[in-house]
Amino acid sequence: MNNFEYIRPATISDAVTAAARPGAAYLASGTNLLDLMKGGIARPSRLVDITRLPGLDRIERLGDGGLRIGTLVRNADLAHDPDFANHYPAITEALLSGASAQLRNAATVGGNLLQRTRCGYFYDTASACNKRKPGAGCDALHGDNRLHAVLGWSEACIATHPSDFCVPLVALDAVVEIEGRGGRRELALESLHRLPGDTPEQENVLEPGDLIVALRLPAEARAFARHARYLKVRERTSYAFAVVSAAAALRIERGKITEARLALGGVAAKPWRARAAEASLAGAVPAADAFARAAQVALADAKPSGDNLFKIELARRIVVRALTLAAVGTPDRIPALPASPLSSGTGALHVA
Ligand code: SF4
DSSP, X not given: OOOOEEEOOSSHHHHHHHHTSTTEEEESXXXXXXXXXXXXXXXXXXXXXXXXXXXXXOEEEOTTSOEEEETTOBHHHHHTOHHHHHHOHHHXXXXXXXXXXXXXXXXXXXXXXXOOOOOHHHHOTTSOBTTTSTTSOBTTTTSSOTTSOSSSOXXXXXXXXXXXXXXXXXXXXXEEEEEETTEEEEEEGGGTBOOOTTOTTOOBOOXXXXXXXXXXXOGGXXXXXXXXXXXXXXXXXXXXXXXXXXXXXXXXXXTEEEEEEEXXXXXXXXXXXXXXXXXXXXXXXXXXXXXXXXXHHHTTTOXXXXXXXXXXXXXXXXXXXXHHHHHHOOOSSOOSSTTOGGGBSSSSBOOO
């Protein structure tokens, strides 16, 4: 491991100043970064430890009906907050389907948003990887790529974003609050992550020193609580990243969908909001034909980046299933296997 400087600032402002220097990186729980450092994939010259910064570990109900979640709130603490689960059940399902219980106890909200891809070539320093070393090439393009992207990818990089949490957040119009050298600003979470284009090493729009201090959910997000699900297909039942996932949230009045939200995970370098599919559902009766049409629209631009043609049909099916289960209704309790399509039979919910 390379030598690095370790700094523990007392204020957010000091943290931003310290992290603005080239080669610096923020450290929270380190569940991703420390692995990257031990593997020689990330080599920060300075770590700015934000874990002691005051006020970043709170969940606050806002006067306008929204919710503000500090960047240092642990994934498990958020998922097990009963009020949060009642109002944002799809996000709770996503959180509980991610990583392992031990990792969820340590990992933070802000870190979850900024975790790096799980492309195996990215983690193997003997492989060519444009994301790790710009201009080096991409060994995944002609390698083991069955789990790689089917939307928004480029010849420079076909990796996917691994977060479950981000998928329902994007569907529900979450916003991030960012403290930077120019003060505080806000950004829709949907705009935080970049598609690879020719610069896959630039994974988000943050500037040097920028610190995500909080995540906000608007009041409107609660209107979907009765019809919201997150489903995730993975290669084993737990402690695995999504092959494909979908967050579906509906508002249904008098037998018709008045508003739909849909986002996919495991398909692109960012959580993928399916706005055209959402529009196709507005005013429709919540039934199989409308859901099948929405799935076709959501994947209309998909194309395989390698041996992953199957992911396109899989994504269509998981979209139909997530919409079907959302229409049936949010279960009273989180399913025994959160986010698993296997936790339900034919649309009737079997809850723990
Ligand atoms: Fe690197 Fe992206 Fe290619 Fe994976 S897909 S090897 S992360 S450039």
